[in-house]
Amino acid sequence: MHALTVTPGRSGSLAVAEVPDPQPAEHELLVEGLALGVCGTDKEIAAGDYGWAPPGRDRLVLGHESLGRVRHAPDGSDFTEGDLVVGVVRRPDPEPCGACAHGEFDMCRNGRYTERGIKEVDGYGSTLWTVEQDYAVRLDPGLHRTGVLLEPTSVVAKAWDEVWRVGKRAWFEPRRALVTGAGPIGLLAALLGVQRGLDVHVLDRVTDGPKPDLVRRLGATYHAEDTAEVTKKLQPDVVIEATGAGSVVFDAITGTAPYGIVCLTGVSSTGRPLRIDAGTVNRDLVLENSVVLGSVNANLRHYRAAADALAKADPSWLEDLITRRVPLDRATDAFDAREDDVKVVVMLED
Incomplete structure (x- = not known):
């Protein structure tokens, strides 16, 4: 073979x-x-x-x-x-x-x-x-052309599962989610966010090509502005970060609503120093009960959830x-x- x-x-x-x-x-x-x-x-x-x-x-x-x-x-x-x-x-x-x-x-x-x-x-x-x-x-037989998307979907199914588990430590009814990055992981994260009934926004650098249209067809909102401007305007309850870009990560962390949850799925490159006000980041996380977590890979529970999500898409x-x-x-x-x-x-x- x-x-x-x-x-x-x-x-x-x-x-x-x-x-x-x-x-x-x-x-x-x-x-x-x-x-x-x-x-x-x-x-x-x-x-x-x-x-x-x-x-x-x-x-x-x-x-x-x-x-x-x-x-x-x-x-x-x-x-x-x-x-x-x-x-x-x-x-x-x-x-x-x-x-x-x-x-x-x-x-x-x-x-x-x-x-x-x-x-x-x-x-x-x-x-x-x-x-x-x-x-x-x-998989559902109808996914014979697109079922190859299951593994990346399982990664974001886990991310959303982790967000919900953290959120449920107290009353949790998020309304608005921001996904940073409109690659496959970001777009699939947006799909699952829409399926959860959230007001989903997606941020990426490009202004043309297929990505903006894919976001809009989900019923989500596409943004190509500066991350800090978008987070200040939206104050999302949940951020799924899928770029791994250091500046985007910290703008997302500092821009959520109180009790915000940021899930990092993008792996950052090393060797790029970034100056941040660590004291302000720490203060905001503590005083607003906010959470930042990393998520990678998936187990069988997440694969099955992803299969269900793709079957409904x-x-x-x-x-x-x-x-x-x-x-x-x-x-x-x-x-x-x-x-x-x-x-x-x-x-x-x-």
Whole structure:
């Protein structure tokens, strides 16, 4: 079979290669790969900045944003041939910490987890792949074109879940949410915010291309002004931060309404000093009972919530979020950014 592979730590090693067909273990599904989403993590691995090959191997099959169709399921399985499925990314560590032992492997305390297509386990970027039944999520058949968005949606499903858990420490009826960044994570965060009945606003730098229209079609409001101006005007109850830009992060933190909650999902670059008034930030957080939290990855609960959210979404909106589809034999083209890219997907089927 063909697979998108890379040698972690070596820039320029990304290539489509012939690899042996996978052999499913007793409790695994054999899945025909349909599509693979490409995100910033994949690009970092391809650039040699990140990633770990399976033990004893030099190359890693890339890809953690999966979509496939079950070709074979074990006898007695809850899955059947033809089911549309996505594989979960993370696996608990071999000697589970308390969080992993309770199914909260997205909150692993000791860092010994593995991740498909990222850390020590082959990913889903191949024409065939296997996945343990317990780490497969069935999708609505109507998502056969867009179900590849499930993994990034699971990330924001977790972010919203965390926000609600924090908010429920006291009376909590948020009205207005601001999402900073209109990439795939930001747009999907906006989708889930709208589905929660909030007045959603999205902030990004661009003023043309597909992003403003995607936001408006959700019934949300698009902004391209300075972050501090937008937060001062809106005073959002909730901020989902999806840029990782240091100045945007701190403008968001200091611009919420009292009892505001800011959830950081964007990973910042290092080496960019930023001068802030730490005393004022601390004072505002304390006196207004505000919260800042970080959120990454997702567990099975979040994947299932994400599957429900995508099933309820406008199919044409999801379709338009995917702005470019690239065949597997030209998969490396998916790693070259274009001006109007939102979500780029590698098509694994013929």
